[in-house]
Amino acid sequence: MKDPTLVRLVGGILALLVVASALGAVLASRARSDAARATAANLNARIRAWWLMVAVFTIAVWTGGIGSIALFALMSLLALREFVTLAPTRREDHRTLLWSFFAVTPLQYLLIAIRWYGLFAIMIPVYAFVLVAVSNVIAGRTDRFLERTATIHWGLMVCVYCVSHAPALLMLQIPGYRANAKLLVFLVLVVQLSDVLQYVFGKLFGRHRIAPAISPNKTWEGFLGGVLAASAVGTALWWATPFSPGEAAAMSLAITLAGFAGGLVMSAIKRDRGVKDYGNLIEGHGGMLDRIDSLCFAAPVFFHLTRYFFTP
Amino acid sequence: MIAGLIASLARLVSGVSIFFLSGPPDERQRVYFANHTSHLDFVVLWSALPARARDRTRPVAARDYWGRGALRRYFSEKVFRAVLIERGRGSITAARTTIEQLVAEMGDRSSLIVFPEGTRGSGEEVAPFKSGLYHLCRQKSEVELLPVYLDNLNRILPKGEMLPVPMLSRVVFGRPMYLESDETKPRFLERARDAVRALQDL
Numbered sequence: 075m076k077d078p079t080l081v082r083l084v085g086g087i088l089a090l091l092v093v094a095s096a097l098g099a100v101l102a103s104r105a106r107s108d109a110a111r112a113t114a115a116n117l118n119a120r121i122r123a124w125w126l127m128v129a130v131f132t133i134a135v136w137t138g139g140i141g142s143i144a145l146f147a148l149m150s151l152l153a154l155r156e157f158v159t160l161a162p163t164r165r166e167d168h169r170t171l172l173w174s175f176f177a178v179t180p181l182q183y184l185l186i187a188i189r190w191y192g193l194f195a196i197m198i199p200v201y202a203f204v205l206v207a208v209s210n211v212i213a214g215r216t217d218r219f220l221e222r223t224a225t226i227h228w229g230l231m232v233c234v235y236c237v238s239h240a241p242a243l244l245m246l247q248i249p250g251y252r253a254n255a256k257l258l259v260f261l262v263l264v265v266q267l268s269d270v271l272q273y274v275f276g277k278l279f280g281r282h283r284i285a286p287a288i289s290p291n292k293t294w295e296g297f298l299g300g301v302l303a304a305s306a307v308g309t310a311l312w313w314a315t316p317f318s319p320g321e322a323a324a325m326s327l328a329i330t331l332a333g334f335a336g337g338l339v340m341s342a343i344k345r346d347r348g349v350k351d352y353g354n355l356i357e358g359h360g361g362m363l364d365r366i367d368s369l370c371f372a373a374p375v376f377f378h379l380t381r382y383f384f385t386p
Numbered sequence: 387m388i389a390g391l392i393a394s395l396a397r398l399v400s401g402v403s404i405f406f407l408s409g410p411p412d413e414r415q416r417v418y419f420a421n422h423t424s425h426l427d428f429v430v431l432w433s434a435l436p437a438r439a440r441d442r443t444r445p446v447a448a449r450d451y452w453g454r455g456a457l458r459r460y461f462s463e464k465v466f467r468a469v470l471i472e473r474g475r476g477s478i479t480a481a482r483t484t485i486e487q488l489v490a491e492m493g494d495r496s497s498l499i500v501f502p503e504g505t506r507g508s509g510e511e512v513a514p515f516k517s518g519l520y521h522l523c524r525q526k527s528e529v530e531l532l533p534v535y536l537d538n539l540n541r542i543l544p545k546g547e548m549l550p551v552p553m554l555s556r557v558v559f560g561r562p563m564y565l566e567s568d569e570t571k572p573r574f575l576e577r578a579r580d581a582v583r584a585l586q587d588l
């Protein structure tokens with residue numbers, strides 16, 4: 075955390091949280107009806123959880139690369155456990171799951187730590203893909219084989235491969251740009267702010283549902299308001315990135331749109347399995363996967379856009 | 387101290403959500419009975435209890451598994467203070483000795499965790515209960531019975547596997563029940579099994 079720009083970014087986030095907590099307190103004191111009180115209580119639980127999440131994230135970024143990589147590895151494991159809990163896996167898949175948790179996931183993050191981009195990019199789509207299928211074949215049970223195997227593939231892709239692209243930003247060599255941790259903060263900030271602002275705009279102005287069958291709380295008003303506002307914030311943060319203001323706007327828009335898609339897809343999986351949340355790890359937010367569903371899709375898209383356009 | 391750490395570790399590995407349908411158990415003496423699908427069962431049930439109830443609760447476990455090997459014996463004796471029983475000897479006198487042993491180990495203070503199915507099932511169905519639970523309750527009819535449903539532990543550590551896959555699990559503590567004075571053995575065992583099964587879909 076020697077980089078003064080990074081200090082300013084984190085300071086800005088903390089200021090934002092102070093404002094949010096103050097607003098939450100005002101809303102709670104003004105709530106008259108039971109419904110309003112419940113909404114305010116849920117909002118304040120979410121804000122308290124945000125303090126904790128920001129604290130953990132800041133400490134991780136503060137410690138440099140290893141801290142961030144370890145934090146995202148842990149997030150992947152927590153997300154994967156929530157994902158697999160809902161999967162129709164059986165006893166015969168036990169060994170495959172052990173491999174996924176204790177070999178594939180740590181290895182993916184180890185590859186980031188040692189900056190081996192080539193293997194990082196293909197380890198899960200090629201080697202884990204084959205390993206999972208073969209391991210399930212060796213276990214010898216064929217009923218719902220494709221469903222069971224594909225679910226583990228999906229769990230590894232979404233919870234490990236996709237999420238790992240966030241800390242992988244640290245290994246990009248961008249000419250004239252240092253301390254890539256700022257890029258990681260930029261991604262996470264824009265993605266999560268987009269989520270929060272979609273929620274806020276949806277609560278304030280939401281009228282027209284965008285996908286009632288998948289996520290009843292998502293509205294066009296929330297989507298447009300959240301995406302545009304978060305992109306505006308991302309654009310305003312161009313000084314912390316290697317991008318020009320225009321490029322920062324385009325990147326922010328890509329992040330928020332991919333994030334929105336991720337949220338919808340992960341919701342569809344929840345509806346299919348008949349649950350509201352993936353877990354109850356984070357008070358007011360649900361499970362780890364409920365919190366990072368947007369990041370799952372935004373991280374690899376942002377990583378590769380940055381890598382393609384901004385590295386030699 | 388060690389027990390508290392082990393309980394935290396067990397809750398972490400099993401990612402357990404805990405539900406109490408009639409409030410967290412106090413220190414009163416009772417018999418917890420649950421479905422059985424994994425070696426983790428009693429560890430997770432025990433770790434889900436509030437610390438003060440946990441201190442007084444002893445799992446009933448098979449000597450042929452938990453009494454074998456130094457590490458397992460250390461845990462079963464020192465940490466869980468398990469009541470180790472002989473399994474599958476089949477004779478009526480042996481069964482009677484086991485019940486007497488359980489009653490003696492309970493004293494007027496300890497609670498027990500028992501798995502009346504007798505052996506680990508596949509996790510899909512709760513098997514019919516063995517009669518031990520009935521005979522124990524005949525001896526200790528004043529003691530509260532608490533049905534417990536353990537969900538997903540069979541997938542975390544299935545039969546025959548050494549290492550757990552850290553998925554999420556659920557422990558549901560039901561409402562207390564007692565053995566009625568005029569209740570026949572089959573009716574009681576079926577009622578107890580239904581009480582566990584009723585927690586399955588909550």
